Structure formats: structure tokens, C-alpha cells
Amino acid sequence: MFTRFSTLSRTAKRVTPIIAMIAFLFQPSQAQDSAVAPECPHCKNSASVVRIAYGRPSWELQEEAKQGKVHLGGCSAKKERWYCNRCKMSF
Numbered sequence: 001m002f003t004r005f006s007t008l009s010r011t012a013k014r015v016t017p018i019i020a021m022i023a024f025l026f027q028p029s030q031a032q033d034s035a036v037a038p039e040c041p042h043c044k045n046s047a048s049v050v051r052i053a054y055g056r057p058s059w060e061l062q063e064e065a066k067q068g069k070v071h072l073g074g075c076s077a078k079k080e081r082w083y084c085n086r087c088k089m090s091f
């Protein structure tokens with residue numbers, strides 16, 4: 001059992017840099033999306049501001065939307081990029 005576990009952690013050590021590298025490669029587009037939310041022009045609060053995702057949402061995105069982490073903007077992209085959960089307004 002123990003030997004099996006140590007083999008597993010050794011494999012994990014070998015795999016982790018690869019995962020980190022993949023994560024790094026995919027970062028640029030993600031970093032743009034998860035840019036720091038600006039403050040809402042109405043309530044001047046950035047804590048309740050979330051990114052608006054356009055297009056057909058993926059399963060992950062639907063889950064994030066349920067948790068209020070992202071706002072689904074529908075299929076057609078508009079110029080608004082942010083949504084304030086407090087004011088229920090996009091800007």
C-alpha cells in the first residue's frame with residue numbers, strides 16, 4: 001500500500017511540471033478574461049462585478065453562473081464586458 005502510494009507521488013512529481021507548463025500555455029487568454037473587475041459605475045463597488053460570457057456556455061460556465069461568478073450575456077456578443085450583481089446592470 002505504502003510503496004504503491006510513493007510510486008504514485010513520484011509519478012505526480014514528474015507530471016506536475018507538465019501540468020504547470022500546460023496551464024502556463026493556456027494562461028494568456030484566460031488572464032485576459034479573468035482580469036481584475038473594474039468598479040461598477042453605479043454603486044462604485046467592484047466586489048459584485050463579474051465578467052460577462054457570451055455565446056453558448058459550457059457546463060463549467062453554467063456552474064460558475066449559478067455561483068454568481070460569471071454572468072451569461074446570451075448568444076450575441078455586445079460591447080458590455082462586465083455585470084454588476086448588485087445593480088443587475090451590464091457595462
Ligand SMILES: [Zn+2]
Nearest residue numbers: 040043084087
Ligand atoms: Zn453596481
